[in-house]
Amino acid sequence: MSMLKSLNPTCFILLAAVFVVILYYVSKFLKNKPQNFMLYLVLLALAAFTFYKRAEVKKFVRNYCFRSQNTQMDYFYDTDPNNNTFIKANLSPRQFFLLDRILMDEKASNGLKLSNLRIQELSRNDNDVIEAYERWRKCKNMNRSYHRVVYPDERIMLKSRRR
Incomplete structure (x- = not known):
């Protein structure tokens, strides 16, 4: 049911x-x-x-x-280089968890791009997660994500500002 x-x-x-x-x-x-x-x-x-x-x-x-179960989880990533707003990536909750791991590892390395081997390790070779990360990086590199880059630990602050 x-x-x-x-x-x-x-x-x-x-x-x-x-x-x-x-x-x-x-x-x-x-x-x-x-x-x-x-x-x-x-x-x-x-x-x-x-x-x-x-x-x-x-x-x-x-x-x-x-x-989508993602609408209830408030996962926001700016993953579309053609717009300047947050969009929700079409990933499962497990894939969002893997993407979170990649983004937190990138943040720990001061925003530097991770190596392909490290990305594959963290994403467990999930192509959807790797593609979402690459789109996210592309937005960040094109400065379309200026003041819009949301790392996983910044989501709570974003939620409090929205209300």
Whole structure:
């Protein structure tokens, strides 16, 4: 039930419509050729499983259909070089934790860019985290983040100023 509560209404309607269409075609197929139905069902399940693994449909569904848990955590990073405002990076809470580790290590080194090996160590080779860090660095280097660079230990001060 908790999964249904976290679905966006539009995604829920879309999934319900797809389910109704699938039920319609399955019922038509059962009337026409009931002897081949189990074979097609097994092949469809196998195809769905391989597509699910290869195309990472689960990541698409998680990002599109489920509400982001990051909105409740107040994680702000200026990661877009094309705008001057804070945007929320599209990362999971675990990935935000890894990004926090990288940013705190950078702050400990007086804002100097970390080596690629150190970044990979801290991010545990997560490409999304490395990409978010690189975008963050690009903003910082282009001076678009002037007075907007938020390290993890500065979030509390930012929250108190917002209210």
